[in-house]
Amino acid sequence: RGNRIDKKYLYRMLNNRAYIGEAVHKGESYPGEHDAIIDRETWDRVHAILQESPRKRAMRTRAKTPALLKGLLYGPDGAAFSPTHTRKGDRLYRYYVSQTVLKHGAGSCPVGRVPAGEIEAAVIDQLRAVFRQPEVIAGTWKAARAHADDITESDARAALQQLDPLWDELFPAEQARIVEVLVERVEIGTDGLNVRLRVDGLGGLAREMLAGGIEAAA
Secondary structure, three states: OOOOOOHHHHHHHHOOHHHHOEEEEOOEEEEOOOOOOOOHHHHHHHHHHHOOOHHHHHHHHHOOOOOOOOOOEEOOOOOEEEEEEEEEOOEEEEEEEEHHHHHHOOOOOOOOEEEHHHHHHHHHHHHHHHOOOHHHHHHHHHHHHOOOOOOOHHHHHHHHHHHHHHHHHOOHHHHHHHHHHHEEEEEEEOOEEEEEEOHHHHHHHHHHHHOOOOOOOO
């Protein structure tokens, strides 16, 4: 069985100077005796991208990945919200629009359209706060123990606390997967939003964290 290809593995690979025909000794790189398999221009372009902050890369990649709350967001009338977007020049503007508005027009729902970035950030902020709540930690522990009885409450707490600082390092697709695992439904109204969690999802995520299934980049 080979090594799991995760984000840490990819970062090591992308920083391996052997691919551009160099050898590294004690932190210094020298011309190697082997041929390069990647040209220097490609290497430089990749590393220019890697110089961006994880948050900026995530925002740029988000436009090319499925909407974070697709299938999870509902309005005050119970109708689902669908992701959509518009372009103005080179800029992409993402939204979630109520099915009620799509069917009956503007004004048919008190919350008809919301900016995707804002509502997604609000949901993520709530999730990150939830990871620190004692009652959620206890519920996560109980759910995790149903499948692995050797997990302690301290293990569950440590797993959830690891996810908060790790979040910005995850690929957007992995963030979307975790949200789908954790969130049953997001209800938005004129007075705010309510996030319903899947307790079983929290337990499964805790087990995955403890098993090393979710890792940050090196």
